[in-house]
Amino acid sequence: MKTAKSRLGPVEKAIQARDAQAVLSALSTRAQREPSTGCLRWTGNRRPNGYGMTGRGTTNRLVHRTVAWAVAGFPGEMRDFPPVHHLCGTRDCLEPTHVRPATALINVLEASVRNAVFRRVRTLEDALRSLQPDHPALTFPPLAEAPEPLLRAGRVFETPRERLKRKEARDALASRRRENATARFRQVIEVQQLTATGTSERDALVRVGLGRRVYQHWANELKVWLEEDSK
Ligand SMILES: [Zn+2]
Incomplete structure (x- = not known):
């Protein structure tokens, strides 16, 4: 007679060991790489809405949520983890770089909106400068420095390369x-x-x-x- 523990599949065992790499390896045995998109597409069972799932009963888990939770370091319980979105838009994809918790996604969106606004402002400032170099609007402090709380929030998920780029931009501005x-x-x-x-x-x-x-x-x-x- 087998014990409950020995019936656990490799995914649950890796989760119990809090081993993200082992979780990814165990899930990858039921996935296929799509070279054109870089997506790692689930070939196992699916929910009717198209999301990949693994396990049954109490160990039933959505695959993309499992990956995002594991990559984040298994914080809290998986059911409390924020909603996870696909950056690639492919529901059965479990490529770790394609899935993001909504909180991180909001940071990414904010950063991209912010950058678009700053690019636009710089373009308009340059146009104004060429027409009227002494226009008072040009002596205002640059907008890039204004929304500090927003910049701070975006830094939570900043990579070292992004941090370096921001430092370079700040130095260039100064x-x-x-x-x-x-x-x-x-x-x-x-x-x-x-x-x-x-x-x-x-x-x-x-x-x-x-x-x-x-x-x-x-x-x-x-x-x-x-x-x-x-x-
Ligand atoms: Zn993908």
């Missing part, structure tokens, strides 16, 4: 802002030199090519910077 500030400071000093030698501020601004509001903003920035520098 460097652009420094260059912009230096160029503006030069213009402000030029205006101040001209007015000191008798040119009217209005004429000086025209000659240097600065709008009054931009000039006032950067003259103030320069003052603050000089004061900080002399501390």
Whole structure:
């Protein structure tokens, strides 16, 4: 007479051992790689809605949920794991890189929407800059720095490569802002030199090519910077 434990299949045994690699190996014996899509498609039993399943009774599990739960490190009970979505849209796929818990998927979506918005803003800023370089809207802090909580939330599932890319983008932005500030400071000093030698501020601004509001903003920035520098 066999005990309940010895009747456990390789998938349940791997789950009990909390061994994600063994779970994947055990499931892969009933799956086939689709070279054109990279999907690993389940060849075992299915639910009527097309999702692959394994086991029966109390050990009945949806295959793609099992994979996502295992890859996440078996947090809590599988039934409490968030809904799992297929990035490839293929319901019987169990390729680990194609399945994501909804929470991670939301982060991916947020990041892609955010990037699309920033790309659009940069395009519009560049267009405005070429038409009217001193437009006040261009002196606002860059949008890329505004939604910090959103950026922080997105970082939860960030890979090292993504983190490095973000650091590079941040450094490039900081460097652009420094260059912009230096160029503006030069213009402000030029205006101040001209007015000191008798040119009217209005004429000086025209000659240097600065709008009054931009000039006032950067003259103030320069003052603050000089004061900080002399501390
Ligand atoms: Zn797939």
